[in-house]
Amino acid sequence: MSGRSYLDWNATTPLRPEARAAMVAAMDVPGNPSSVHAEGRAAKALLERARAQVAAALGASAADIVFTGSATEAAAMAAVGRALSCGAVEHDAVLAVCNPDLAVTPAGRVIVPDPGQAALQLANSETGVMQDLPPGLALSDLTQGFGKVAFAFDWLGIEAGIVSAHKLGGPKGVGALVLRRGLDLPALIRGGGQEMGRRAGTENLIGIAGFAAAAEAAARDLADGVWDRVAELRNILEKALASAADGTIFVGKEAARLPNTLCLMTPGWKGETQVMQMDLAGFAISAGSACSSGKVRASRVLTAMGHDADHAASAIRVSLGADTTEDDVLRFADAWLAAAKRYRSRAAG
Structure with missing residues (x-):
């Protein structure tokens, strides 16, 4: 308008030109990433290239990225089998899977007595207030900070993080769960065994390609x-x-x-x-x-x-x-x- x-x-965020171009190109890849024929292998190669791009932007290993339909789904996956506490300032997606019993200061900071049993956002979407993430934190909502502030997941020392493509210029309807190396969580969606057995269902290859291009462009913007x-x-x-x-x-x-x-x-x-x-x-x-x-x-x-x-x-x-x-x-x-x-x-x- x-x-x-x-x-x-x-x-x-508005869709980045890089994401749009990557999505259009991915539309011409006909194969299913789980198929073994040439078309399937081409789709698998595109998927894994995108996984590496998102991992690089996050400062994580590609093997630790699980693509999802949203950060909300990623939060639900991270909470399976765990009883987590959080503060009432968390996003609704995290509040839905955690107990909001942690104290919040007037400055918007959350007091976390036991990081291993807690979820804590990196930054609040309404106020912008940022938190110091303690080592060993069970779960962090990295969605608002990803692409806007510098961090590397592998250096944070946390167990799991959630991100969303449409918060940094990617398409809506795709996100990711980022896991500490070796962390094994039960699958929320079970079926065909995609995403290394962590999230069943044929991957949204077009959306994932857009996510990866947006994440790469966002990392450049941050560095610039x-x-x-x-x-x-x-x-x-x-x-x-x-x-x-x-x-x-x-x-x-x-x-x-x-x-x-x-x-x-x-x-x-x-x-x-x-x-x-x-x-x-x-x-x-x-x-x-x-x-x-x-x-x-x-x-x-x-x-x-x-x-x-x-x-x-x-x-x-x-x-x-x-x-x-x-x-x-x-x-x-x-x-x-x-x-x-x-x-x-x-x-x-």
């Missing part, structure tokens, strides 16, 4: 300093809003955050109202995790951090991307501040 600015990159530039834009936006946003709370401002994420609360001004107003003004933003869309409620993440329901219900998230420009953020600041002025005028009257 012309004239619009997409500022919801934590929900999903693209996300340092994005962090500068986020700071420009934050400064512009703070200069005139009386009473607005900038969540996680003093914490280590993702370079692209800005979460703010204006008590009394409903987050979903702000999202609709900004949509009409030509800007796509979010009132929370996209996986919770349609649920009109205060942010669970923010209430876990100690904010009351009124504050949490007013939160919006602006998440920038590699294509975001300074013009985008300054125009958004003007539009949001104008809407805030109108809201305060009505509230005062």
